[in-house]
Amino acid sequence: MEDTATAPLLPPYTTAAAATATATVRSIDDAIETYIGSTSAAAQLLPATLVGLAWAFDAQQTFINVFADAMPPWHCTSPSCFSAGDSASPCGQAPSSWNWSLPRHTSTISSWSLECASPALLALPSSSFFAGCLAGGILLATLADSRLGRKNTLVLSSLAMSLSAALTAASPSLVAYAALRFVCGFSRATVGTSALVLSTELVSRRWRDRVSIIGFFCFTMGFLSLPAIAYASRAASWRTLYLWTAVPALVYTAVIYFVIKESPRWLLVRGRKSEAIETIKTMTCGSRTSINSSFSDLALLKYESSYAAEEAGISSSDNIFSSAKRLWENRWAFRRLAALMTVSLGVGMVYYGMPLNLGNLSSNLYLSVALNALTELPSSLLVFFLVGRMNRRSSTLAFTAASCVFSLACAAMGGGGGWAEMAAELAAFFAACTSFSFVLIYSMELFPTCVRNSAIAMVRQALVVGGMVAPVLVAAGRRRRVVSFGVFGLAIGCFGVFAACLPETRGRRMSDTMEEEESKEVEAKRNLVP
Template sequence: MSDSTSPLLLSQSDSIESKQLPPPPPPPSLDETIELCIGDFSWVQFLQAFLVSFAWVFDAQQTFISVFTDAEPTWHCTQLGDKSCNSVSDICQLSKNSWSWDFPVHTSIISEWGLECASSLVKGLPASSFFMGCLAGGFILATLADTSLGRKNMLFLSCLMMSISSLLTILSPNVWIYSVLRFVNGFGRAMIGTCAIVLSTELVGKKWRGQVGTIGFFCFTLGFLSLPAIAYINRDSSWRTLYFWTSMPTLFYSMLVPFFVRESPRWLFVQGRTEEAVLIIKSIASTNQNISRISFSNLCFERETWNVDLYSAIKVLVERNWSFRRLSAAMVAGFGIGMVYYGMPLGLGNLSFNLYLSVTLNALSELPSSMVTFFIIGTLNRRSSLLGFTILSGICSVMCVLAGKVSATLQIGLELVSFLSACTAYGLILIYTLELFPTCVRNSAISMLRQAIVLGGAISPVLVAAGRKNGFLMFGVFGLVIGICGLFVVSLPETRDRTISDTMDEEEYKERVAFSCDNIS
């Protein structure tokens, strides 16, 4: 009897031990080898990261340019003693001879094309078209930077398309052509931020990855800040002038990218282009001492064989449970963040504040946001920080509804805190997502996240239009959405001080090891 039961007991014991033991290790990772070669940091790496991140300046300008070009100008009564005409009158009920714009008619598309009595749908069509273009561009171009084009070429093409479409916008004869060109502009702009942050962080070691990721946020702030300055200087000029002064520098920058920006060595290795990767590593490494001791020709690792067509990266992200779970949670949180991040600046015209001053204050609030992100990224956990800022933004946004009935100053103060928190959460979730996914699908994952962020931005103009009559439909909905969506980050794993992976198998191994350790403990 003992003979018959001992094999059963033995098999049960082996089964228990096999469940407790971690799975076999994956193929060797490139991460440690590249880290050893690149070193901690060098000025060449910094200049490369800054040059790549500078694309965010032009990204910010095209994102928020409609705040000025599509604004509804103020007006005044022209006939003294006309009691039927005052500042609270419905302009559409007045005769054309009884009122006039405070500025020349060509300062805004609303006044130039006579859209003051058009529906909110028509007035908001250019801004909505821009965000719809961002969605279409992000979906169609999502994986090109991970597959055929790479980070550098995608950045060049995106900047070039955005600059040319912005320049052509000057020729718009009506709101319909203008909206189409804004769609094309958003389509081209869709991949700029994604490629910039991925490429800049893949050019440095893990010690400086978070800090380098924030350079783009500082550049975005610079671009946002430049808008009210350019608009104020040209306040009596045509809205077309604003597009000219923002498109020409972008065109010049895009011409510099092919000659001065270097491709990601991590992406080149994953694509099997080892010789190119080695040359780039040698050119950006802080010292060549480590490189001379490593034989790259003998470096063996398992390259991804599934990455063969345009949407294979998105397909594999959805097929694997752990990556689908991470991507879904990040995208839901990104949707709420995007609604506040893009919606707040677009809704500044609803406040009883000078438009130039309010836009400047919002742009300036991105500066401390970038500083906060820079300093906390290396000290605090990603998950808890992101959760805290989304909740804070939601609370302040809801409070704006009540503050508007008490004090305009208090309302703009709460709006700034809400926007600052959303800006910080935006930066955190981008860096967090960078660390959640391996090199082979990182650009695609960031693209999908930004799709969710832009989707939130695409819905926000509708809420802003509705918020002109009912503040809760803007501030209240903004606050509830970002607060609830932010809760989804609780399901994500912490990535602080963790090395990034290069292949899906490597990341899956880490996931399984962490799961096994949790079960044992």
């Protein structure tokens, strides 16, 4: 006889037909798949791609310091110039013996006479940006899981990032400039995370893996557009570069606000019943399923999801840190999060450090940045077409190890490697980009809907910590290359080993509650016992 205490709770108006429909829907994921899975590919992919475009503007603000804070070219105006010191830097030369080859306003270094500043001062704007990313990730990460949702978090973050970038163009001093870069980093901390989670929750299982890669493609396009914009404005002020990247981002934010719907999966998990059903109806408008269905199974599921949310500890009275608290309280979730954050720390040092370190190579800066941006394209293509066949754990281990080897090769060449040096740097960056993709995909698959955004945000914060340390290493690497390339290689190689502590997730169905994911963990352990 069935135990009434554990039987599913059904509203009094339940019909036999509706109950039969509900019996076939075992979870929120199954329910959403029943409806969204029948819609056309275009209806699913176009909104998801539009959401993923946020990564392009995120990439521009992440790497804009490569050009805005670059050391401008200079030339000697006196024969005594070459004998005064290192010809690679004007520092130590008599002020009257040299001059900038471009107008002073083309870089922050020439604008504020920072050519002889310490590595810490030169790295201050970039480090401030990543420090802002870290602070924003800690304070804002759980908003998308708790109060605001995926869409509203994306809109507010993108708006604040765009406005702060525009205000940066008016910086009167280095201190104000670094402060505004901190604000920009704080604002954009949740842009990529919210876009990634929202885009994958707007599509069916068939497209979920590939949609997650669309954001990486958009990030590549944003990164690739940056050297083109910088080259076109190379004789203009660095302030112009900030304006050219901020204005399109503002327009994009307005489009997202009016066009994109909230994640129905998040609405159901949060118990926002009617909104979830209306959103799914809008998304499935015109499909055969929506025409032939009264959505009665969703009417029942919304009641059950509210009950499941209550059981999972989710309620409208939760504070913004409730989802993060659940991650720390569950031992299996804490172990996964700690391992992923450790791997992400090493990946972040190479992923953010390599582009910033390009000024330490002997090649042309614009060409080097463009080649690095292009390197992300084959990395994204590799993951896009093979993600369904590649194991997450072994792939992460392999690519972090490869990045380690090539980074150490760059350090060993000592600056005289020419094209071989550039090839090793590109290989190290390619492996780091691919590792980055797998770490984010891994994060989505390892954590349920109720804490997914918070978990991915924390993993990205570890990535940002690596990015915050990288500018200091890059500035120090201008004198000793082993300090930058060598440390990058050792970091990603040693920290990448922690991926071995994670369970394999390829082909698994995504969970919605902590209890559902925990049951999978218990079942997996049971299957390992002979």
